[in-house]
Amino acid sequence: MVLWSRFSGADKMGFQGPTRIQAQAIPVAMSGQHLYAPIRSFFVVVCAANRRLVKAATGTGKTLAYLAPIVHLLQMREPRVERTHGTFALVIVPTRELCLQVYGIAQQLVHRFHWLVPGYVMGGESRSKEKARLRKGISILIATPGRLLDHLQHTSSFVYSNLRWIVFDEADSILELGFGKAVEDILGLLGSRNDASDENKSKTDPMQRQNLLLSATLNEKVNRLANISLKNPVMIGLDEQNKPSERSSALGKKHTSLLSDDEDEMPKKHNNVVEPAVDDFKLPAQLVQRYVKVSCGSRLAVLLTILKSQFERQVSQKVVVFMSTCDAVDFHHTVLSQLEWSRGLALDTDKKQKFLGCKVFRLHGNMDQEDRKKSYLGFSSEKSAILVCTDVAARGLDIPKVRCIIQYDSPGEASEYVHRVGRTARIGEKGEALLFLQPVELDYLKDLELHGVSLTEYPFQKVLDGFPVNGEKPLKRKPISLDMHPWILSVQRTLENYVASEATTNKLARDAFCSWLRAYTAHRGELKKIFMVKKLHLGHVARSFGLKEQPSLVGRSHQVQLKKRKKEQKREGQGPTKRRKFPTKK
Numbered sequence: 001m002v003l004w005s006r007f008s009g010a011d012k013m014g015f016q017g018p019t020r021i022q023a024q025a026i027p028v029a030m031s032g033q034h035l036y037a038p039i040r041s042f043f044v045v046v047c048a049a050n051r052r053l054v055k056a057a058t059g060t061g062k063t064l065a066y067l068a069p070i071v072h073l074l075q076m077r078e079p080r081v082e083r084t085h086g087t088f089a090l091v092i093v094p095t096r097e098l099c100l101q102v103y104g105i106a107q108q109l110v111h112r113f114h115w116l117v118p119g120y121v122m123g124g125e126s127r128s129k130e131k132a133r134l135r136k137g138i139s140i141l142i143a144t145p146g147r148l149l150d151h152l153q154h155t156s157s158f159v160y161s162n163l164r165w166i167v168f169d170e171a172d173s174i175l176e177l178g179f180g181k182a183v184e185d186i187l188g189l190l191g192s193r194n195d196a197s198d199e200n201k202s203k204t205d206p207m208q209r210q211n212l213l214l215s216a217t218l219n220e221k222v223n224r225l226a227n228i229s230l231k232n233p234v235m236i237g238l239d240e241q242n243k244p245s246e247r248s249s250a251l252g253k254k255h256t257s258l259l260s261d262d263e264d265e266m267p268k269k270h271n272n273v274v275e276p277a278v279d280d281f282k283l284p285a286q287l288v289q290r291y292v293k294v295s296c297g298s299r300l301a302v303l304l305t306i307l308k309s310q311f312e313r314q315v316s317q318k319v320v321v322f323m324s325t326c327d328a329v330d331f332h333h334t335v336l337s338q339l340e341w342s343r344g345l346a347l348d349t350d351k352k353q354k355f356l357g358c359k360v361f362r363l364h365g366n367m368d369q370e371d372r373k374k375s376y377l378g379f380s381s382e383k384s385a386i387l388v389c390t391d392v393a394a395r396g397l398d399i400p401k402v403r404c405i406i407q408y409d410s411p412g413e414a415s416e417y418v419h420r421v422g423r424t425a426r427i428g429e430k431g432e433a434l435l436f437l438q439p440v441e442l443d444y445l446k447d448l449e450l451h452g453v454s455l456t457e458y459p460f461q462k463v464l465d466g467f468p469v470n471g472e473k474p475l476k477r478k479p480i481s482l483d484m485h486p487w488i489l490s491v492q493r494t495l496e497n498y499v500a501s502e503a504t505t506n507k508l509a510r511d512a513f514c515s516w517l518r519a520y521t522a523h524r525g526e527l528k529k530i531f532m533v534k535k536l537h538l539g540h541v542a543r544s545f546g547l548k549e550q551p552s553l554v555g556r557s558h559q560v561q562l563k564k565r566k567k568e569q570k571r572e573g574q575g576p577t578k579r580r581k582f583p584t585k586k
């Protein structure tokens with residue numbers, strides 16, 4: 001492999017040498033062959049030239065594994081690349097934050113090659129500014145699918161006749177987010193679809209075009225994307241027992257759309273890649289994974305206590321807290337950043353102070369782009385901070401010094417669990433992951449065990465012992481049940497008084513309550529048996545949002561909805577449906 005120090009400008013990034021995944025994957029990318037890397041969210045299995053298999057966990061440099069060869073080959077092109085030549089490489093990613101991150105890495109890689117110009121286009125940014133930049137010429141373009149398609153269709157000055165590489169990073173997430181149709185249209189416009197008619201095929205010599213597909217899970221949609229976008233790819237991403245069958249002949253076959261998940265549309269068995277029965281996840285050895293068993297009503301008091309204990313133990317650290325919905329992020333961001341208390345626990349008398357002393361950021365897909373960018377860059381640059389976020393931050397983001405990941409709401413699929421915890425313990429750093437589970441959800445641990453992921457119990461009682469009860473540090477006494485512990489009860493009381501006293505926060509709490517319930521009903525497949533809404537006590541769910549009782553609006557609008565549904569069913573002559581539906585927020 002090309003001498004690393006001269007290679008791709010990585011020297012500026014201070015890396016001594018390639019990581020294992022880079023040492024294995026880069027030669028494949030340099031060879032010009034198509035590359036298909038079903039990265040099972042936590043590692044890439046690389047079938048290197050010598051057939052040696054290398055497994056690499058999250059945070060081991062996969063981005064450079066595809067970006068470095070592109071920069072290296074581009075900088076040596078003759079005649080030298082100019083802006084007027086347009087775009088040579090296209091990297092398509094699922095989220096705006098990942099777009100900014102990959103753009104930042106590209107900028108560092110081209111620092112010695114001023115004639116190579118990286119750029120990005122993504123939702124939320126000004127189209128006209130992007131058009132101006134595209135008109136000038138962007139050699140390496142990082143893009144989110146929707147905005148890229150928009151420019152392909154409406155920006156005539158966007159030159160991509162010299163396009164040499166198309167990279168789909170986190171391809172399964174791109175498809176999961178519903179960009180399947182956009183991806184098909186993008187490939188069609190770029191003349192990069194295997195199943196396209198001749199006149200629509202790429203004008204570039206097909207051997208000149210290299211497509212790289214990195215995906216976290218092997219599923220039908222990803223395989224279809226592989227089939228329509230890759231030709232005789234080098235397989236990277238299946239270990240020995242899951243080696244793909246001979247796939248080149250299959251790739252030319254007619255393929256169904258990326259759109260539908262419709263069973264009868266799906267080819268029953270893909271003869272190109274065998275879907276492993278159950279992904280077997282391995283994670284960075286240094287990652288400490290634990291769970292805390294908490295009853296629903298005390299969840300938020302326990303989260304506040306754990307965060308307080310974390311930052312009292314070590315002030316400068318960064319913690320990411322994953323929630324299931326945007327409304328839940330907004331509500332918890334407000335509580336974590338605004339909640340006040342008095343040390344003596346005699347809450348109404350003593351001087352109040354912030355319950356948590358560190359900065360709290362929020363991140364989710366419903367925020368406007370400026371706020372998202374501010375949050376992401378702000379949290380990345382802080383030394384002591386909390387980020388409350390949805391899964392928009394679960395994939396690929398390489399935020400420095402994240403020491404702890406708290407999954408306050410379960411992620412569902414085990415692969416999403418692994419993506420989330422992959423935000424810490426990166427490139428050899430230490431990291432902790434903590435999963436909140438209600439007693440009725442403990443079977444989720446078995447589901448994770450099935451994927452080779454095992455957690456130990458978090459010693460929360462020890463944390464509790466460190467907190468004052470009625471103003472004094474507790475003497476060694478027989479353990480009190482968590483829900484009845486004076487500290488937990490007093491934090492819960494503080495929380496409920498705060499939510500009751502602030503109208504805005506009360507509205508956020510009610511909206512979060514409704515969205516959280518809706519998300520809870522959205523678990524799929526086997527997980528539905530673990531996360532069952534009917535096992536929930538709605539009053540306790542309300543308490544976990546600081547609400548003294550279940551919001552009446554759920555009851556009222558729920559009744560209204562029930563009546564409406566009964567009327568509709570009568571009209572259609574059907575019996576009442578069993579499913580429990582939750583209203584949209586008011």
Ligand SMILES: Nc1ncnc2c1ncn2[C@@H]1O[C@H](COP(=O)(O)OP(=O)(O)OP(=O)(O)O)[C@@H](O)[C@H]1O
Pocket residue numbers: 015016017018019022041042057058059060061062063064395396397398422423426427
């Ligand atoms: N050769 C290298 N030597 C040392 N550090 C590296 C090297 N290559 C990349 N890194 C660093 O490793 C970290 C993780 O890189 P990157 O985000 O590309 O990992 P990843 O495998 O893509 O992670 P994920 O699975 O979360 O997408 C980054 O901070 C990056 O700067």
